[in-house]
Amino acid sequence: MEYTRWVADRRTLWDEVDARIEAARARYSGLTFDDLEELALGYRQLLHDAAVARARYPGSAAARRLERLAIRGAYVLQGDANPERFTVRRFYRTTFPAACRKMLPHLRAATALFLLAFLFSGAAALSSPELGMRLLGAKRLQALREGRLWTESLLTTAPPGAAAAGIATNNMTVALMAWAGGTVAGLGPIYALLVNGALLGGLFGVTYHFGMAGALLGFVLSHGPLELFLVLMSAAAGFYLAEGLVIATDRPRSVTARRHALVSVTVVVGSLPWFLLLGIVETFVSPQTAVPTLLKAGLGLSLLATYIVAAFTRRAARGEIR
Amino acid sequence: MYMMESPETIRTLDNVPLELPLAGVASRGLAFAIDSLLLAVVSTVWFLVIMAVTGGTGLAVGWLWGIGLVGVFLLQWGYFVFFEIKMRGGTPGKGALKLRVVSSQGGTPSPSALVVRNVLRMFPDMFVGVILMAVDPMSRRAGDRLAGTLVIHEGGERTGPALGKIPQGWGGPEVAVVEAYLERAAILEPAVSMELGQRIYHWIERDYPEMLEGIERSGRHPAAVLHDVFQVERL
Numbered sequence: 001m002e003y004t005r006w007v008a009d010r011r012t013l014w015d016e017v018d019a020r021i022e023a024a025r026a027r028y029s030g031l032t033f034d035d036l037e038e039l040a041l042g043y044r045q046l047l048h049d050a051a052v053a054r055a056r057y058p059g060s061a062a063a064r065r066l067e068r069l070a071i072r073g074a075y076v077l078q079g080d081a082n083p084e085r086f087t088v089r090r091f092y093r094t095t096f097p098a099a100c101r102k103m104l105p106h107l108r109a110a111t112a113l114f115l116l117a118f119l120f121s122g123a124a125a126l127s128s129p130e131l132g133m134r135l136l137g138a139k140r141l142q143a144l145r146e147g148r149l150w151t152e153s154l155l156t157t158a159p160p161g162a163a164a165a166g167i168a169t170n171n172m173t174v175a176l177m178a179w180a181g182g183t184v185a186g187l188g189p190i191y192a193l194l195v196n197g198a199l200l201g202g203l204f205g206v207t208y209h210f211g212m213a214g215a216l217l218g219f220v221l222s223h224g225p226l227e228l229f230l231v232l233m234s235a236a237a238g239f240y241l242a243e244g245l246v247i248a249t250d251r252p253r254s255v256t257a258r259r260h261a262l263v264s265v266t267v268v269v270g271s272l273p274w275f276l277l278l279g280i281v282e283t284f285v286s287p288q289t290a291v292p293t294l295l296k297a298g299l300g301l302s303l304l305a306t307y308i309v310a311a312f313t314r315r316a317a318r319g320e321i322r
Numbered sequence: 323m324y325m326m327e328s329p330e331t332i333r334t335l336d337n338v339p340l341e342l343p344l345a346g347v348a349s350r351g352l353a354f355a356i357d358s359l360l361l362a363v364v365s366t367v368w369f370l371v372i373m374a375v376t377g378g379t380g381l382a383v384g385w386l387w388g389i390g391l392v393g394v395f396l397l398q399w400g401y402f403v404f405f406e407i408k409m410r411g412g413t414p415g416k417g418a419l420k421l422r423v424v425s426s427q428g429g430t431p432s433p434s435a436l437v438v439r440n441v442l443r444m445f446p447d448m449f450v451g452v453i454l455m456a457v458d459p460m461s462r463r464a465g466d467r468l469a470g471t472l473v474i475h476e477g478g479e480r481t482g483p484a485l486g487k488i489p490q491g492w493g494g495p496e497v498a499v500v501e502a503y504l505e506r507a508a509i510l511e512p513a514v515s516m517e518l519g520q521r522i523y524h525w526i527e528r529d530y531p532e533m534l535e536g537i538e539r540s541g542r543h544p545a546a547v548l549h550d551v552f553q554v555e556r557l
Contacts, residue, residue, distance in 0.1 A: 004488055011557065028410070030412050047338045053338070060499030061484035061505075061557045071428055071474070077409075078334075078429030080470075084470040086433060136434050159384020165391035172395065183464055188445075241468075254467070261468040262434045269437060276392070 007062050010049055017042040018069055024076045030256050036077075041243035043073045046063035092270065092310065100311035106236035106243070110193055114232060117197025125205020132206035135199060139165055144210045151219045151287050168279025171227065172272050175234035179268040182238030189238030196231055218289075221281040225304040229280070230271050235312070237264035267311075274307060328471075330460055332428050340426055343475040345421045347455045350473055356415035361401050368393050368553060378411075404438040407433050420477030439465035445539045484557035489530040504554060507545035519544025 020039045024031055050070045053063035115318025125132025133141055158166065174192065181188005207216040243255070267302040285291060285299065330342045337343055345353075372390035375382040405413040407414055410430060411423035423439070425431045431439075442465035443451070451463035460472060483504045503522060520552050523544045537550050548554075 002488070003492065003494075004486055007557065008486075025410075029405060046336060047335055050340070051336075057494035057497055058347040058495060059502065061501045063494075064482060065497075065557055067340060070334065070338070072476075074332075074334055074340065074428035075422070075430055078425070078427050080427075080429055080432040080435060160382075161385030161388035162391060163384075163388075165388030169391055169395040172399075176399065176441055177445055180442055183446050183468070184441065192412045241430055244469075248397045254470075257436075257468055259471045260440045262432075265434060265438045265441060268441075302529060305482060 001056070002226045003057055003060065003062070006052075013042065013045060014049070014065065014069065017046045017073065017184040020070065020204065021072050021076055023074070026052055026078075035296065039073075041096050042076060042123065043070075043077055046070060062183055095266055096270035097261045097311055099270070100233070101265055103233065103236040103267055104312075106239040107232060109239060109273075110189065110232045112237040114194045114228075114235075115188065117194045118201035121198035121201030122205045123201075125202045126208060129176030129206060129209040132209070135202040136206060142186035144212060147210075147212075149219060151211060151216075164279040164283035165277075166279075167282050171230070171275045171278065175230060175268055175275065176307040178231070179232040179238045179241060179264060181243065182241030182264070184242075186239055190241070192231065192238075193235050196228075200286075214232045218293045219286050219297060220300075221293060222285045222291075222300045223278050223303075226274065226307055227278050227282070229307065230274060231238050233271055234268055237267040240264040240267075271307075277303070332426070334428070335458060340428065342424070342472060344461050344476050345419075345473040346461050347452060349419050349475070350461065351452070353413070353415035353421050355418045356418055357402070357413050358403075358415075360414055361397060364401075365394060365397050368397065372417060390484065399441070402443060403437050406431075406436045406440065411436075416473075421473055422476050422546065423471050423473055426472060426517070428472075428474075428550050434470040437469055439469035439471050441465075442468060476490060481556040483554045486553035486555050487533075488525075488552065489533060500548065500552060503544060504548060504552075507543075515545065516543070519548065 003256050010050070017039070020035075024035065024039055030274045047070055050063070050066035053060065053066050055064050067231060115239060121132075136144070136150075143150040177187045178192035181191065204216060206211055208215045240260050241257075244257040247256075281299065281303070285296065330344045331339050332342060334340050336397070369390065372393075373387055376386045376390075376475065402413060406423055412421070416422060423431055423436065425435065442463075447454070447463045447465050451465070454467075454531050455461045456461045458467075460466075462472065464473060483501055485501060488497060500522060503518055507519060526548075533551050539549060
């Protein structure tokens, strides 16, 4: 087959497929079934020509054009995206709970590690208050000596709206970093759990020493249950990510790691809006001593229960994550 | 014919191999620098707007600062995710350098994959991303490996010079040599372009003199003569 005759015979098809690919790239959402079918048919012929050009005329203008067209066509036709259009409703009804349910074994491990750090640190602070006081810093310690919690400053040092946003964005960053730290063989979530567990345990130990553990409990009751649970979920997602990287299975590690990353990031991203809600609660409800402790506990447990129902409800077990 | 496949070769429908034009550390770094600059400008403007609006004091101002902080968080974590989803694998920086994120099979990556690669941009890629890209034959950072994505060049001329007439018996290598020369003749150093052109011209003159019949040659650059000899057209 002579090169010039082959090019002359086939270039009309190449021009047509080229035009179809460009049109598809310009308006993906407007593609009809017929458009896609014709494009796929033309693309298949083009791939055949690309294979011929690669074998018989490597480096020629025809081979380069066909390769370029084939790459552009692959981008249009070989999408990894879920064919169903993304909606927030569908995400929270199916995708998010399906991902959360996969985290359950890792959630148990994260909870155990957190409790270990909490109890160890709490016991250490109770038996040796000086040790726990180092956790607090001078300002917080001074507040405790004056018989009040440092958390009152949440109402005085910054406008409440800014404080709420500051708390929420900080917590969201911690959650994202705890997940991403899973890439270092799970060290990131381990660090997050140990630090948070030790800090909370230490704080309760020291405040108990000053007779203010009840006040601290009153402060954390409204936001603490869900905030802790979200930390545990983020860490569990980090463990799930690490598992995909570290644990050997009968599938290639690249496949497992990718799968675990896609599932676990869904959990973290889906949990982020809850941190915004918690920032508002922590700023506007938690420091209010006028709000009865029982009401705070009710609010905190209701928030936690709502999240758990949203995250683990069974109806979504078939949700697909791609 | 058996051909060695490089790591960037993908298998498409019917097992046809395609070589993806992967972007390296330099072009990706430059695209990132452009995006970072744009991000810094947008963040600064965002802060200036918040500061201008919150001239007074009071509860409403506190909420505006809150919105400002959340805005900065969204810019910091969401800029790349937003653009890569909306621009289908591109960002303004990537667009400037004609780069695009594709799946490991050259297709459109899923939104989840784009979120994974961009959250991991902050950690661990902020620290080891460049090293990982430099040592990986496919220039992938950790985010790309876990998301199953690649960054490719989309640039280059859409068409190139193709020979419309060739001597009997010419195959791929001969065609490729002449087409490659004609494509680059204008951008090569003049002396090099002249020398290469004359070598191809003498080859044709010696082996295929009939091809030169009726072609005006006197005083013309060899590239122009060869253009007429091979009846070159854009493909």
